[in-house]
Amino acid sequence: MEFFLDTADVDEIREIAAWGILDGVTTNPSLIKKSGRDFKQVVAEIASICDGPISAEVTAMDTAGMIEQGRALKADLPPNVIIKIPCTPEGLAATKVLTADGTDTNVTLIFSAAQALMAAKAGATYVSPFIGRIDDTGHDGMNLIAEIMDTWANYPSITTKVLAASIRHPTHVLQCITLGAHTATMPAKTFRQLMKHPLTDRGLEGFMRDWEEVEKAGNA
Ligand code: E4P
Numbered sequence: 001m002e003f004f005l006d007t008a009d010v011d012e013i014r015e016i017a018a019w020g021i022l023d024g025v026t027t028n029p030s031l032i033k034k035s036g037r038d039f040k041q042v043v044a045e046i047a048s049i050c051d052g053p054i055s056a057e058v059t060a061m062d063t064a065g066m067i068e069q070g071r072a073l074k075a076d077l078p079p080n081v082i083i084k085i086p087c088t089p090e091g092l093a094a095t096k097v098l099t100a101d102g103t104d105t106n107v108t109l110i111f112s113a114a115q116a117l118m119a120a121k122a123g124a125t126y127v128s129p130f131i132g133r134i135d136d137t138g139h140d141g142m143n144l145i146a147e148i149m150d151t152w153a154n155y156p157s158i159t160t161k162v163l164a165a166s167i168r169h170p171t172h173v174l175q176c177i178t179l180g181a182h183t184a185t186m187p188a189k190t191f192r193q194l195m196k197h198p199l200t201d202r203g204l205e206g207f208m209r210d211w212e213e214v215e216k217a218g219n220a
Helices: 010-017 029-035 039-049 063-076 089-101 113-121 131-135 141-154 170-179 188-195 198-216
Strands: 002-006 024-026 054-057 081-086 105-110 126-129 161-164 183-186
Touching: 002 010, 002 161, 002 188, 010 039, 010 188, 024 183, 029 039, 039 054, 039 063, 054 105, 063 081, 063 089, 081 089, 089 105, 089 113, 105 113, 113 126, 113 141, 126 141, 131 141, 131 170, 141 161, 141 170, 161 170, 170 183, 170 188
Parallel strands: 002 024, 002 183, 024 054, 054 081, 081 105, 105 126, 126 161, 161 183
Antiparallel strands: none
């Protein structure tokens, strides 16, 4: 499974990239706002830290505007930047054109299996179903991932990757792995939680304490 980081904070990206297991980064207009930085500058810096796919989102609402923005982003930014497009009829049409250009895309804000299938038909490289935001409405967001993976199993010719998004905690990630989602994008906090185990910490403390004794005895 691919692990993406969902942030535009370059310090967090450097921290997790240093672990050696970061496959890509997703941004969105809200994350860019939170970074307080210039959009293209921060995406270019992110693309220099992580050589996997870096999602940069278009903000036009019409097809022509999305295509223009997508092409400009591809022209101005490093080659590993991919274009994130909202799941609207206009977005589908833009996805089709940008895919024909040879540009990789990530169709975002997906809340139903039908939307995911439509985006796949338009040629999306990734589709991003939002788990946490569905949970927030009192429903189970994981059902959407299950439904999309079932749909994909029925049509083996689909090559679009399912990128589970709006992940809030490690259990979301583990459930996505069980369901066979191709990719998960998550905040740095979730990466840290996935790695944390009190027994690892306690075990390491014990080993280090005993090793000091080995050293003191001159046996190291
Ligand atoms: C996905 O690419 C989005 O940026 C993200 O996962 C949205 O997550 P949120 O619901 O926590 O804002």
